[in-house]
Each structure stands twice: as structure tokens, then as C-alpha cells.
Amino acid sequence: MQQFSPWIAGFPGLIWSIDIPHSRLKVFNRWSIPGLDVPRLLKDARYRKKAVRREDHALLMEFWDMLTARRPAAVTFRLTNGNGTYILQGWPGENDTLYYGFLKEAFLPAAYSADGRPGTCQMDIGGIGYPVFALDIPTRGLLIINDAARSLFAAASRDPNTLSLADIAPGGLAEKLLEAGNKALANDAWAGTLTFSNAQRGLFSAKVRLTPCGGAGEGRVVRVALLNIPENRKSAACPPSEEDAQTAPRPLREGLESLFAPYAGELDGLLFSDIQSHKGQVVVYGAGPAFRELRWGAEHAYEGTIAQDIERFGLRSLTVEDTLDSIKSIDWVLFAPHGIRSYFAKPFYTEQGLHAILILASIRPGSFGADAETRFASLMGPFERLIGAWRKG
Secondary structure: OHHHHHHHHHOOEEEEEEEOOOOEEEEOOOOOEOOEOHHHHHHOHHHHHHHEOHHHHHHHHHHHHHHHOOOOEEEEEEEOOOOOEEEEEEEEOOOOOEEEEEEEEOOOOOOOOOOOOOOOOOOOOOOOOOOEEEEEOOOOEEEEEOHHHHHHHHHHOOOHHHOOHHHHOOOHHHHHHHHHHHHHHHHOOEEEEEEEEEOOOEEEEEEEEEEEOOHHHOOOEEEEEEEEOOOOOOOOOOOOOHHHHOOOOOOHHHHHHHHHHHHOOOOOEEEEEEEEHHHOEEEEEEEOHHHOOOOOOEEEEOOOOHHHHHHHHOOOOEEEOOHHHEOOHHHHHHHHHHOOOEEEEEEEEEOOEEEEEEEEEEOOOOOOOOOHHHHOHHHHHHHHHHHHHHHHO
16 A cells, blocks of 8 residues: 555545444545535534535435445435535455545536446345345335345235335335335434244345435335345343342342443443334444433434444454544444443344343443454343343333
């Protein structure tokens, strides 16, 4: 990289990379746009929505869909304050976890999409390896269906080329999908768990992400991506001991504070994230000084959360070294505002899948190394038993 240093330093834009599984942005040079925090534009979804013109924002959302799918993409957009046009372009690296790109001023007459032509869904979905289709909310029509989706639902219809919403989500399942689609149109994205049907599996649940389409479909069409179909998993944490089984369950707040207390010298906060992906949300409960001002039972969208990354990439745990380098929405909405700079997150499963995450937080960056799970192993069993008792109570 050293031989490219002069070129990078003189590049008329920002050169960046994103570690996709860890949602971490790295910038290789300095470049500015007056009145704009350029790196934050790439990291913080809320900041991005305010900074970019409304009519261009849907295309920028599609760029992020292509990024998470590890597909080459390019889009131009304009800022709310200013007359210039900017181009954001990216491509996957040889290492499948890294995605590279640049942001610079564009000398083009108007916004364009990755495939260079207008359409209902501007970004290509055909080559993506997981099932994706475009759904027109008012008509309930399936407009675009990629090969992976046709293969998954082929037997649901006599002719896979004429798949309908009723084929893949019969009865009340369609209403749930349409409800999620309307939320995606209103809030830029919806992620969580939905139920579908095909001949091989019958009814099955899948983790999905819905985002609005731009172009001719803006305001009515959403892209539906089935990111993974979860398998039943068992938690690796310890089973209840006889002593614990005979102890009356503590109230949740008291229990979390009790778990935090012995580690008050190492941690600034402890968080329980209750995963409710069928509702498209998580609910959080905090202990420790860092979360004193956090509303008890605060709800956050599943989109952009720790849970989404853990399930999407099959992670055993997740460590964030610095929340200010993160591209996850939850880090900017929840952790950074409470002064949290780093955290370690451990998932817990039941037969139904992921149901809880324990998050250990610090106001200092880089507080959790590779030994974090071993270092805090004594917390895992008591936490799982506390949550199990709370659910039963």
C-alpha cells in the first residue's frame, strides 16, 4: 500500500473500505465537503437521510443493499444543502469480507443507477446468490424474481414464471409481508422474521430485509431479500445448576444490576437485548452507569442491530472496537449517544432461534480483545438463567 500513498493522498475524493461482517468503516485519506462530515455520511444512516436529497435517497439505499450483497455498485446523488452531484462507487475485494470504494464529485448530468438505465428496481438483483424479489404493494404483484427465489418457490406454482404472492405467502402470511413492506416504505427499511411457504418445506421462517425501490417504483415497490433461513440452534451457555433451579427468580432490573456489580471496575454498562424479530424489533434493558439515562424497555428496529449482523453472518460473538467507526445504525442511535465506544456481544439461543444478546459495554475504545468471551465466561450462565426465569415469570 505504501507505493500508492502519494496517489491516495492526492485522490480527489474519499477512498474507503468496509469490513462487512463487523460493520466497520476504514478511510484511507482525508477529503472534505464543506458543511458535511464525510465519513459519517457513510456510517450513520440517519445522518445520511438528512444530508441527501429526498429524491436521491432511495437509490443510495439500493447501493447499501448491493454492498451487503457484495456486488459491484455505483450511484450518484445530490446533497440537501448544495448544488453538486457526487458519485459513490464500490466493489468487493478478493477477501469476501471486505468491500472497497470511493466517494467523489461527479461530473455527470443527472443521477444514474448501477445498470445505467431507469427501472423499477435500479440495482441488479439477478446475480445475487440468495432469494430476492420486488413486490408492488398496491397491486400485490411480484415484479422481479431472481433465480434463487424462483428455485426456492418453484414448486409453489405450476409455472415458476408466474409466481404470485399467494403462492409464496398464502392467507394471512401475505398480510404480514405487506405490512412489513409498508413499514419499509415509511421508514426506509424493515428487517426481521417472516413466514413463507413452498412445497419442500411447507411453512418456513426466514430472516428478511425489505427496502424501497427507486425509479418508476418509488413509493410503492419494495425489494424483499431472504437473507437466511435460520436453523434451530442450542445455546452454548451453561445449563441451570440445582442451586439456581431452587432459587426464586429475581426481577429483571435487580438481576441485571447484580450481574453488573462484580464487573463495575472493568465495564461501564451491561445491556440485555430481547430479540423480537417477528415484530421487526429488539427491546433493550440496561444496567450500570452508562445506561442510567436509557429508557427501560426501549424499542429499536431490528434493521441495523447487533442481532441482524450475528444472524446474517452466523457469528458466535461480536466485538466492536470503536462505535464511531461503525456503519450499524444501532451504534449511532443507542451506543454512541450514551458514550459507549466499544462493546462485546454474546448471543443466546433457544430451539426457536436467537432470543437474547448480552452486551458488555465500555466508554473506552478497544476495551475487548480476543479473550473477551473467556474473560467474562462467569457471566454467561447466570445471565441465561436470569433471562429464562424472567420469560417464565
